[in-house]
Amino acid sequence: MNKTFTRRNFMRLAGGALAATAGARLLPSSFNQMLQPVAVVQGAVPDPDLIFAGTDGWIALPVNAATTTIFHPDTLAPTPFTTYIFGFRNVTGLDETQIQNQKNKAQHSAPLFWTQEGVPFHLKLMNLGLAIRPDLTDTHTIHWHGFRNVIPFFDGEPSSSVSVPINRDFTYVFNAHHPGTYMYHCHVEDVEHVQMGMTGLVFVRPAQDGNTSFYPSGKYVFNDGDGSTGYDREFAMLLTEVWAESHWADAHIQLPEWSDYKSDFALLNGRVYPDTLAPNGSVDPFNPVTEANGDLSIPPAPYEHLQYQPLSSLVTCNEGERVLLRFANLGFKQAAMTLTGIKLKVVGRDATFLRNGATDTSYLTNTVSLGPGESADVIFEAPAYVPHVNGYNTYLLYNRSHSQTSNRSNGGYGGQMTEVRVYPVGGVAAQTGPNT
Amino acid sequence: MATFINKRLRWGLALCQLLAILIAGAVINPQPAAAAVGGDGIVCTTGPTFSLTTQTGFIGTPDDNVVYMWGFSAGGGGFQHPSPVLCVNQGDTVSVVLHNTLPEAVSLVFPGQENVLANGAPSQPQLSGSTITSLAPAAATGGSVTYSFVANHPGTFIYQSGSNPGKQVPMGLFGVLIVRPSRNSATNHYVYQSGDNEYKVDHEFLVLLSEIDPLLNQAVERGRPFNLNNYRPRYFMLNGRGFPDSIGPNFASWLPTQPYGALVRIHPYDATNNPLPALVRYANVTSQDIPFHPHGNHARLVGRDGYPLEGTGGEDLSVEKFVINLGPGQTWDTTTDWRDAENYNSSSNNVPVTVPNIQNMAYGTFYGGSPYLGEPGPQPVGSTTLNQCGEYYILAHNHSLFQITSWGIPMTGPISYLRIDPPLPNSCP
Numbered sequence: 068m069n070k071t072f073t074r075r076n077f078m079r080l081a082g083g084a085l086a087a088t089a090g091a092r093l094l095p096s097s098f099n100q101m102l103q104p105v106a107v108v109q110g111a112v113p114d115p116d117l118i119f120a121g122t123d124g125w126i127a128l129p130v131n132a133a134t135t136t137i138f139h140p141d142t143l144a145p146t147p148f149t150t151y152i153f154g155f156r157n158v159t160g161l162d163e164t165q166i167q168n169q170k171n172k173a174q175h176s177a178p179l180f181w182t183q184e185g186v187p188f189h190l191k192l193m194n195l196g197l198a199i200r201p202d203l204t205d206t207h208t209i210h211w212h213g214f215r216n217v218i219p220f221f222d223g224e225p226s227s228s229v230s231v232p233i234n235r236d237f238t239y240v241f242n243a244h245h246p247g248t249y250m251y252h253c254h255v256e257d258v259e260h261v262q263m264g265m266t267g268l269v270f271v272r273p274a275q276d277g278n279t280s281f282y283p284s285g286k287y288v289f290n291d292g293d294g295s296t297g298y299d300r301e302f303a304m305l306l307t308e309v310w311a312e313s314h315w316a317d318a319h320i321q322l323p324e325w326s327d328y329k330s331d332f333a334l335l336n337g338r339v340y341p342d343t344l345a346p347n348g349s350v351d352p353f354n355p356v357t358e359a360n361g362d363l364s365i366p367p368a369p370y371e372h373l374q375y376q377p378l379s380s381l382v383t384c385n386e387g388e389r390v391l392l393r394f395a396n397l398g399f400k401q402a403a404m405t406l407t408g409i410k411l412k413v414v415g416r417d418a419t420f421l422r423n424g425a426t427d428t429s430y431l432t433n434t435v436s437l438g439p440g441e442s443a444d445v446i447f448e449a450p451a452y453v454p455h456v457n458g459y460n461t462y463l464l465y466n467r468s469h470s471q472t473s474n475r476s477n478g479g480y481g482g483q484m485t486e487v488r489v490y491p492v493g494g495v496a497a498q499t500g501p502n503t
Numbered sequence: 504m505a506t507f508i509n510k511r512l513r514w515g516l517a518l519c520q521l522l523a524i525l526i527a528g529a530v531i532n533p534q535p536a537a538a539a540v541g542g543d544g545i546v547c548t549t550g551p552t553f554s555l556t557t558q559t560g561f562i563g564t565p566d567d568n569v570v571y572m573w574g575f576s577a578g579g580g581g582f583q584h585p586s587p588v589l590c591v592n593q594g595d596t597v598s599v600v601l602h603n604t605l606p607e608a609v610s611l612v613f614p615g616q617e618n619v620l621a622n623g624a625p626s627q628p629q630l631s632g633s634t635i636t637s638l639a640p641a642a643a644t645g646g647s648v649t650y651s652f653v654a655n656h657p658g659t660f661i662y663q664s665g666s667n668p669g670k671q672v673p674m675g676l677f678g679v680l681i682v683r684p685s686r687n688s689a690t691n692h693y694v695y696q697s698g699d700n701e702y703k704v705d706h707e708f709l710v711l712l713s714e715i716d717p718l719l720n721q722a723v724e725r726g727r728p729f730n731l732n733n734y735r736p737r738y739f740m741l742n743g744r745g746f747p748d749s750i751g752p753n754f755a756s757w758l759p760t761q762p763y764g765a766l767v768r769i770h771p772y773d774a775t776n777n778p779l780p781a782l783v784r785y786a787n788v789t790s791q792d793i794p795f796h797p798h799g800n801h802a803r804l805v806g807r808d809g810y811p812l813e814g815t816g817g818e819d820l821s822v823e824k825f826v827i828n829l830g831p832g833q834t835w836d837t838t839t840d841w842r843d844a845e846n847y848n849s850s851s852n853n854v855p856v857t858v859p860n861i862q863n864m865a866y867g868t869f870y871g872g873s874p875y876l877g878e879p880g881p882q883p884v885g886s887t888t889l890n891q892c893g894e895y896y897i898l899a900h901n902h903s904l905f906q907i908t909s910w911g912i913p914m915t916g917p918i919s920y921l922r923i924d925p926p927l928p929n930s931c932p
Contacts, residue, residue, distance in 0.1 A: 213825035220874035227896035229864040328905035438794035440902030
């Protein structure tokens with residue numbers, strides 16, 4: 068890839084040898100054999116496609132009379148933030164100093180990324196430790212939720228495989244054979260680390276992509292052979308939740324009683340409405356943009372508080388276009404995403420094409436039910452533009468479970484809610500990436 | 504916060520291994536036809552005539568609490584939780600004699616069964632004036648009722664108390680009824696009478712999901728009232744156990760009243776030597792939706808609530824999912840296998856990464872020490888593993904994650920493992 072990786076690889080090996088040497092001095096010589104720095108490698112090992120770092124950090128959720136409790140906003144939170152999180156950051160391309168700078172600068176949701184069917188994907192995970200909780204020496208992992216025929220070594224479930232201690236790294240290899248929408252999360256102390264925000268959406272592009280004979284865009288959800296899952300624009304919609312007490316508890320060295328769980332804030336791509344409409348920060352995983360110190364940039368006013376919540380949920384499209392919504396629910400509660408006034412076609416569930424041989428099992432609906440851990444690939448066709456002073460028509464996409472769109476306010480409009488804006492033909496330029 | 508649970512695991516599983524040896528044949532309780540004592544998989548109480556007697560007793564939870572429960576036992580056995588898995592064949596006339604020893608009336612309902620009779624008459628809701636008193640004719644304290652029906656279609660079903668069910672079901676008066684299709688032979692087992700749903704003989708597993716509010720059980724034990732509006736489950740159970748008890752063997756002696764394990768144990772798919780999937784039957788007796796997530800591979804959902812997923816013309820409507828979402832009282836029949844997609848091995852096809860030094864990784868309690876199936880590797884100095892022969896363990900759990908806890912202890916509750924042994928012949932015990 069670039070010089071940074073070469074240097075890092077060198078540094079890591081040198082560091083490993085150093086540590087092994089230092090450790091060996093403390094132990095009987097018979098152990099030396101077990102302390103050799105490098106295990107078996109066969110053939111060339113490519114540089115990672117992406118490098119993520121696990122750490123802690125802060126995000127901003129609404130503060131008002133309805134949301135304020137002893138748990139929210141957290142009194143430890145630096146301005147303009149409110150809520151302590153654990154999370155991942157994309158540190159691809161950063162140097163070692165820049166990477167270390169990202170401790171306590173996690174983002175939520177975790178970086179959106181995608182892979183190509185049949186192409187092995189190398190994802191390196193580093194553990195930077197927790198700045199606010201140095202007493203917690205938790206390891207981290209990447210669990211690709213729903214990955215078929217995984218081996219435990221790459222499943223990230225720490226009891227049956229390995230996990231990544233602080234200041235160590237590990238590279239996962241995902242050779243995805245099945246396109247569709249998945250999710251990923253840390254599986255260490257699953258209840259806590261998932262609730263704290265180590266959650267992201269990942270999808271697999273089908274081998275059929277690029278073939279324009281079925282659909283003009285050449286973009287498909289599955290290898291449908293007939294263009295039925297072709298689309299023009301795609302938007303990832305990761306559903307997560309924040310139980311303010313548990314986040315507060317982690318920052319204040321307390322333990323919550325999990326069976327008291329409440330979804331205080333229901334998030335769409337790490338934000339609550341109306342922040343869900345705010346522009347993207349750096350969200351292209353393969354071309355990340357950072358400040359010189361490696362940090363995410365502070366967004367322009369009035370969105371300064373969304374520095375660590377970079378992913379927008381605003382859907383813009385032109386009339387007549389097919390729009391793909393990739394839903395995944397890593398909250399703890401059932402969700403029901405509804406789009407007012409536009410029918411939804413569910414073409415995939417749990418990264419499975421809804422077609423059995425010749426039998427089409429896809430279905431039309433206006434509400435997509437999503438249990439915790441479920442995903443859905445949903446396509447709608449943007450209706451004709453009706454002239455409006457805004458220059459676009461607005462359709463609300465929201466969780467019909469109204470308690471998840473409240474931001475704790477009675478009858479409030481918040482939480483897992485966003486807008487679909489339909490423009491006249493040519494109103495919006497072609498998409499440069501998901502959620503743009 | 505990983506230390507605590509690891510300690511629990513090590514203790515629990517060290518005990519597992521020790522006691523698995525001790526109990527190889529010895530059963531503590533006079534339990535129902537124990538086809539798989541000490542092993543894995545569904546333990547059937549076979550009919551079609553059953554005698555179920557209410558019992559009271561105690562179970563252990565992952566936080567070392569002991570909880571008072573009610574239950575049914577078969578044929579004069581002692582208290583067990585959950586109640587026996589009743590197995591019958593399609594077409595059987597099933598007869599269940601209920602004997603009630605509890606201080607309040609108890610009945611049985613069989614959701615999914617048609618034309619159920621109670622003492623020979625249609626089983627109907629019981630009314631006192633216009634007030635319902637029971638979903639079915641009930642046995643008074645010391646009394647009996649005989650329920651009967653023809654098990655006319657195969658599948659997985661729940662049976663439970665129909666009296667004061669908001670209290671009696673959480674107290675433990677529930678169990679699973681399995682109806683096997685008549686097309687089964689000694690060598691070919693199917694989930695349903697029609698469709699492509701053959702599974703490997705003796706590879707049939709149960710995921711029965713329940714929950715407990717210990718304050719309800721305490722009130723019942725002490726004969727005190729309990730306001731069900733205050734019901735708040737604190738324990739979430741899998742086959743009547745919490746993790747890691749859930750992966751202990753059937754009839755584990757240290758769980759004398761919780762006989763059913765939930766470990767799913769298979770070999771990798773092989774077109775020649777192991778072509779058939781395992782069957783996992785799911786049932787939810789709670790009053791909420793439960794999203795159950797098996798890692799490792801999608802489950803193929805072949806039937807729901809005792810009906811195969813097929814169209815009116817016999818079209819296969821089964822679907823592969825990575826989450827099985829169970830509504831209250833719902834059952835799913837799923838088949839599952841695991842395929843060695845990359846065939847990683849140490850001799851000719853290494854994992855395409857530099858495996859970090861052993862000190863630079865944290866090893867899990869079940870990790871075999873190498874990425875490779877059937878190839879145990881070194882463990883960190885001073886540590887031990889519960890891995891026996893390089894087998895793989897792949898997790899399966901409720902993904903409403905606040906429910907994989909036990910009144911304050913995270914990473915317990917409804918969690919189990921899929922154990923994948925290396926292809927035969929292997930060195931696994």
